[in-house]
């Protein structure tokens with residue numbers, strides 16, 4: 001499925017043709033990235049007869065912590081951030097948590113590297129940008145791109161080749177602009193940041209899949225302001241912090257939340273300097289929000 005609306009969507013057929021198709025209630029609603037079997041409904045319209053089993057789905061939580069599927073069958077989630085709009089605190093941690101709990105690979109892209117980060121800007125957001133070397137030290141790949149100046153987007157191309165990736169992030173960080181640069185035949189609509197708030201203006205409104213001619217797919221998704229996490233077990237939450245994982249199971253209590261329990265392997269590792277204090281603080285905030 002290239003794109004899926006409520007009761008219809010667009011499919012990419014094996015020959016490369018795109019065609020509108022309808023959904024049937026008994027088959028269910030396919031998501032962007034789903035592989036489907038289609039049949040002919042009438043002389044000019046297709047219908048989805050079956051949705052093939054999904055490898056995975058990328059989801060977000062709505063205001064009531066219910067999971068909403070954004071796309072299916074992904075190899076990689078590309079978390080795009082920028083100096084404008086500055087990321088909200090814990091945004092990257094929230095995305096990494098979701099990506100880890102869904103068993104998909106993350107890639108962090110810092111776009112708009114042509115823009116300076118003003119020292120007086122929101123301390124939390126500016127800190128997120130300063131944490132990029134820490135993410136790299138933790139084993140995450142961080143790529144720097146600009147759609148307006150050097151270094152351009154060349155670094156991103158090999159990381160996407162032959163895979164199905166979704167670009168996620170706040171509205172206005174440049175997800176659609178990156179796709180326009182990567183696939184120059186396209187001309188996806190992009191939108192300037194609001195002058196009043198400095199935030200993106202939700203230019204992209206539906207999740208949509210694009211195909212690379214040399215192999216691979218790239219999904220554009222509507223930007224968010226905050227990425228919502230559904231209710232997680234404490235174990236899942238801690239496992240979303242990859243440097244915690246080797247220590248899990250070593251605390252005195254089996255059900256240790258790694259907050260203020262005695263003989264906690266995680267807080268001992270923080271005290272010993274093996275876990276970055278800002279990562280631990282981020283974990284504690286997510287833990288408090290998850291209760």
Ligand SMILES: Nc1nc2c(ncn2[C@@H]2O[C@H](COP(=O)(O)OP(=O)(O)OP(=O)(O)O)[C@@H](O)[C@H]2O)c(=O)[nH]1
Nearest residue numbers: 112146147172174175176177190191202203204223
């Ligand atoms: N200076 C600079 N501006 C950029 C860069 N990339 C994108 N922009 C601008 O940022 C604004 C937002 O870009 P979009 O591509 O629409 O952002 P988006 O992430 O797709 O936003 P939504 O669709 O709302 O989620 C546009 O005015 C772009 O021209 C960049 O690397 N540098």
Ligand SMILES: [Mg+2]
Nearest residue numbers: 175176203204
């Ligand atoms: Mg967009």
Ligand SMILES: [Zn+2]
Nearest residue numbers: 251256258264
């Ligand atoms: Zn513990």
